[in-house]
Amino acid sequence: MTDTTTTTRDDGPAAPDDEAAVTGRQKGLSGTIGSYLDKLRGGDVGSLPALLGLVVLVGVFSALRPTSFTNAFNFANLINQSAAVIVIAMGLVFVLLLGEIDLSAGFTAGTGGAVMGIVVTRQDQPWPLAVAAGLATGAVIGACIGLLVARLGIPSFVVTLAAFLGLQGVLLQLIGEGGSIPVRDSTLIALNNSTLPVWLGWLLVASVVGGYALAAVRHEQKRRASGLVTAGMQVVLAKALVLGVLLVAATAYLSQERSLNPALTSIKGVPVVVVLLVALLVVLTFVLQRTAFGRHVYAVGGNAEAARRSGIDVKRVRLICFVICSSLATVAGLLLASRSNGITPSTGGAETLLYAVGAAVIGGTSLFGGKGKVSDAVLGGLVIAVIINGMGLLNQPAAVVFMVTGGVLLIAASVDALSRKRATASGRA
Amino acid sequence: MTAPQPVPTGPTDRARTSEEPLLQLRGVDKHFGAVQVLHGVDLDVYPGEVTALVGDNGAGKSTLIKGLAGIHVFDSGTYTFDGKPVHVTGPKQANALGIEVVYQDLALCDNLDIVHNLFLGRELTKGGRLDEAEMEKRAKDTLDGLSVRTVKSIRQTVASLSGGQRQTVAIARSVLWNSRLVILDEPTAALGVAQTEQVLKLVRRLADKGLAVVLISHNLNDVFEVADRVAVLYMGQMAAQVRLADVDRNEVVQLITSGRSGSAGLSAAQKLAATGGKEESR
Numbered sequence: 001m002t003d004t005t006t007t008t009r010d011d012g013p014a015a016p017d018d019e020a021a022v023t024g025r026q027k028g029l030s031g032t033i034g035s036y037l038d039k040l041r042g043g044d045v046g047s048l049p050a051l052l053g054l055v056v057l058v059g060v061f062s063a064l065r066p067t068s069f070t071n072a073f074n075f076a077n078l079i080n081q082s083a084a085v086i087v088i089a090m091g092l093v094f095v096l097l098l099g100e101i102d103l104s105a106g107f108t109a110g111t112g113g114a115v116m117g118i119v120v121t122r123q124d125q126p127w128p129l130a131v132a133a134g135l136a137t138g139a140v141i142g143a144c145i146g147l148l149v150a151r152l153g154i155p156s157f158v159v160t161l162a163a164f165l166g167l168q169g170v171l172l173q174l175i176g177e178g179g180s181i182p183v184r185d186s187t188l189i190a191l192n193n194s195t196l197p198v199w200l201g202w203l204l205v206a207s208v209v210g211g212y213a214l215a216a217v218r219h220e221q222k223r224r225a226s227g228l229v230t231a232g233m234q235v236v237l238a239k240a241l242v243l244g245v246l247l248v249a250a251t252a253y254l255s256q257e258r259s260l261n262p263a264l265t266s267i268k269g270v271p272v273v274v275v276l277l278v279a280l281l282v283v284l285t286f287v288l289q290r291t292a293f294g295r296h297v298y299a300v301g302g303n304a305e306a307a308r309r310s311g312i313d314v315k316r317v318r319l320i321c322f323v324i325c326s327s328l329a330t331v332a333g334l335l336l337a338s339r340s341n342g343i344t345p346s347t348g349g350a351e352t353l354l355y356a357v358g359a360a361v362i363g364g365t366s367l368f369g370g371k372g373k374v375s376d377a378v379l380g381g382l383v384i385a386v387i388i389n390g391m392g393l394l395n396q397p398a399a400v401v402f403m404v405t406g407g408v409l410l411i412a413a414s415v416d417a418l419s420r421k422r423a424t425a426s427g428r429a
Numbered sequence: 430m431t432a433p434q435p436v437p438t439g440p441t442d443r444a445r446t447s448e449e450p451l452l453q454l455r456g457v458d459k460h461f462g463a464v465q466v467l468h469g470v471d472l473d474v475y476p477g478e479v480t481a482l483v484g485d486n487g488a489g490k491s492t493l494i495k496g497l498a499g500i501h502v503f504d505s506g507t508y509t510f511d512g513k514p515v516h517v518t519g520p521k522q523a524n525a526l527g528i529e530v531v532y533q534d535l536a537l538c539d540n541l542d543i544v545h546n547l548f549l550g551r552e553l554t555k556g557g558r559l560d561e562a563e564m565e566k567r568a569k570d571t572l573d574g575l576s577v578r579t580v581k582s583i584r585q586t587v588a589s590l591s592g593g594q595r596q597t598v599a600i601a602r603s604v605l606w607n608s609r610l611v612i613l614d615e616p617t618a619a620l621g622v623a624q625t626e627q628v629l630k631l632v633r634r635l636a637d638k639g640l641a642v643v644l645i646s647h648n649l650n651d652v653f654e655v656a657d658r659v660a661v662l663y664m665g666q667m668a669a670q671v672r673l674a675d676v677d678r679n680e681v682v683q684l685i686t687s688g689r690s691g692s693a694g695l696s697a698a699q700k701l702a703a704t705g706g707k708e709e710s711r
Contacts, residue, residue: 044586222562223562223565225562226562226563226565226566227566228562228565228566228569286558290558290559291554291557291558291559292552292554292559295541295545295549295552295559296550298538298540298541298545299538299541299545299549299550301540302538302539302540302541303536303537303538303539303540305534305536306536306537306538306549307538307549307550309520309530309532309536310536310549310550310551311520311521311524311550311551312549312550370538370539370540371540
């Protein structure tokens, strides 16, 4: 799995650089790298620890299990396994940015999945209706939590802990004691099991890279036209090039035949769920980084009182973030149902939520609020998936997997706390 | 304590002002529950001048400016802005009039950069997306216009700024919009000597640009250095509002501590009325 290794290593400057380009006062590649290093020294490490962690983990597992870990089948498997956790973590980023927490996101996923299962299987309705019902369930749950937190002022920890217990009961009630809701709809099953045709995978890569390059070049031109400091066209193109190389490599890897028995069935191409993940990543990143609402989310997380005095409707921002979080959790519920062909009372339970919180934090989202990105969820989710997957292949018992995952989360939280300390120290110097 | 009083209690020096006050309060009352905080307060603020608002702790300075800013609503009295009677019931309304407040505890978001903080809550958008380029340009122009040269990059986070720089950003934010009245709540309270000097210069520049400035301060050095007029609050009443050229430091101190100095200030009857009002409402 050497491709992934390069993926993660070179992705380093590409993702966090986005901001460095804006802050960079000097033009050109060296200036951009310099201001990024300045940022690191100031304690703003962003996703760098997660990237390094991913490289190390992939390196270690590749060395220990060169055949079973490092193959295209496992790579695709990794994506399908981690998709649900990544999507829950994407939603949690919004809530964590406020300095809040949603402990109920796991069972919100289960409940949303159960509602979808009831509509599509028991009521025999078409799948779009079922998906809509599932998402609506999430929105309602999020609105309830958001109202209790924002209007009544109950700490989100307590509200969502109550929702965690309550929704567990709701899920049990919906499914019935000891039962399960099977999902047989082929479209829903395909969502987190099938792959895109190879040509469509390439088309996806081309449009993502092309779209990125176009947006970046336009951004650069606009800043230049306004007479502002820019990173320089070479930086923009370099970043687009790195992104392109990485995605092309990953797609080429996934386009190989990876069926264990190619004569019987052929498995190749980019997993369908990647389309959903990319779409969510792009849309949610746009919302957080490029809209006034997103800016308000950061402001509320950074200093709620300042936000209030600036005329931001803090309660509304809180409410919307909880709705987004719960709605995304139900999207994850669909992915879980799709992956395991149905919903059981334990769907979204056990460690699902903790993995999702862990993913966001490992990716670089601060538990203290005000710092984080949607892409953190993807990176952190991959780190957790690699640990679980790799430890499984090393035939480690569940006990060890849990302990290692817990340790990694603790390290991530320590990095978060330390970088805050460092930022305070260097900031007030 | 209900009817707005048409006559100012404090002596204002009319002879020297050709201009109309930008903001005029007459007979403003405010109480919280049983506690009467402001008693028939009058205030005149003139464009192009720094009006210092002084008074001991609990004299009602904060309540007064929160009322001006629309955070609290005055119980009675008239609020005239630019010659027109207005009824300010919220911060947005005050902002729309061109009133900006720079709070003591800053109200900046540490995790956002200078540009983001300057436009906080009033981001410029274009087709639903933030217009970063335009915001950065206007932020730069505003800081240049105030001759602010101490910040390295306007894209650095506020967390990395010094106290004086943070205060500068907070003040710059208040003039970014077509503001006409800037209220500064103890802008130099937490600053060192050099930084205080810097901020006071900035305050003076605001007035020189034609804005009306209200400066709340405990530090009479600051007041005498930068202000044109001083308004003294004493136990919720406006003891006096005078030109600084007409008073000396001792008189101001007397006004702050006893509400009276020579012929200026509150009469014994007025002081009694204030306490009497308090007793009554309890």
